[in-house]
Amino acid sequence: MQDSNRVGVSRLDRLPPDLRRAAYVVWALLPGVLVVPWVLLGTALRRLVGLKGHPTWSFPVEVAFTTMHLLGRSTIGGDVLFLRRSILSPPALWTPGGLPIATITLSERPAEVLTPRGWTPGAATLLYLHGGGYGVCSPATHRGICASLALSSGARSVSLDYRLAPENPFPAALDDAAAAWDALCAESTGPLFVGGDSAGG
Numbered sequence: 001m002q003d004s005n006r007v008g009v010s011r012l013d014r015l016p017p018d019l020r021r022a023a024y025v026v027w028a029l030l031p032g033v034l035v036v037p038w039v040l041l042g043t044a045l046r047r048l049v050g051l052k053g054h055p056t057w058s059f060p061v062e063v064a065f066t067t068m069h070l071l072g073r074s075t076i077g078g079d080v081l082f083l084r085r086s087i088l089s090p091p092a093l094w095t096p097g098g099l100p101i102a103t104i105t106l107s108e109r110p111a112e113v114l115t116p117r118g119w120t121p122g123a124a125t126l127l128y129l130h131g132g133g134y135g136v137c138s139p140a141t142h143r144g145i146c147a148s149l150a151l152s153s154g155a156r157s158v159s160l161d162y163r164l165a166p167e168n169p170f171p172a173a174l175d176d177a178a179a180a181w182d183a184l185c186a187e188s189t190g191p192l193f194v195g196g197d198s199a200g201g
Contacts, residue, residue: 039066097151101143106160107179112139114157116150124155124191127177127184131198134173135165145197155193158184173199 043063057065102113126149130142139146139159146157162176177194184192195201 036063039063042066097147099147099150104158106158107176107183109163109176109180110139110161111180112143112146112159112161114143114146114150114159116154116156119154119156120190121188122190124153124193125184125188126150126153126155126157127181127192127194128157128159129162129177129194129196129200130159131196131200132164134170134199142197149195 040063043059043066047059097116099114099116102115104111104113126146128139128142128146128149130137130139132138132141139161142159146159149155150157158180160177160180162180163172165172181192181194
């Protein structure tokens with residue numbers, strides 16, 4: 001059976017990295033340029049006749065939700081492997097604020113730890129779950145967010161590299177998050193918090 005997530009990957013992989021990233025930008029943004037005007041018009045017309053996507057949504061929220069819903073089918077679902085390879089990650093040893101980066105294992109999954117100056121084992125720890133629709137991104141792509149949280153709160157940030165779909169279907173990511181939380185609870189002596197963005201939130 002053909003893996004739908006590999007459609008078009010082999011030809012794009014032959015491109016130099018800069019051209020590959022440029023191809024991704026065009027591939028990701030062009031559908032949005034074509035779709036958004038129609039979504040704006042359709043949403044405005046629906047509201048004129050008294051139809052709303054959700055009673056509490058504002059016009060911008062409804063436009064954003066409808067656009068993401070339409071584009072999610074044609075882009076993220078179309079080629080997850082290409083999307084993963086095209087997302088820009090920071091250099092391996094770079095972090096905002098110069099926080100030291102350590103890699104640990106939480107219940108058999110790697111995690112990236114950012115520890116602010118002055119943190120002690122009895123201080124707070126944040127388990128951070130990155131966004132990306134459970135199919136893309138990693139602790140490296142969200143290092144800036146985690147560093148900002150660590151610097152502003154004084155808490156140690158632990159960003160879990162949970163398993164991604166489609167190779168690892170639901171509930172793999174959820175199982176990894178729960179196991180990581182249990183592992184932190186077993187080893188930590190200070191307050192624990194969990195947070196994230198998008199899929200991870």
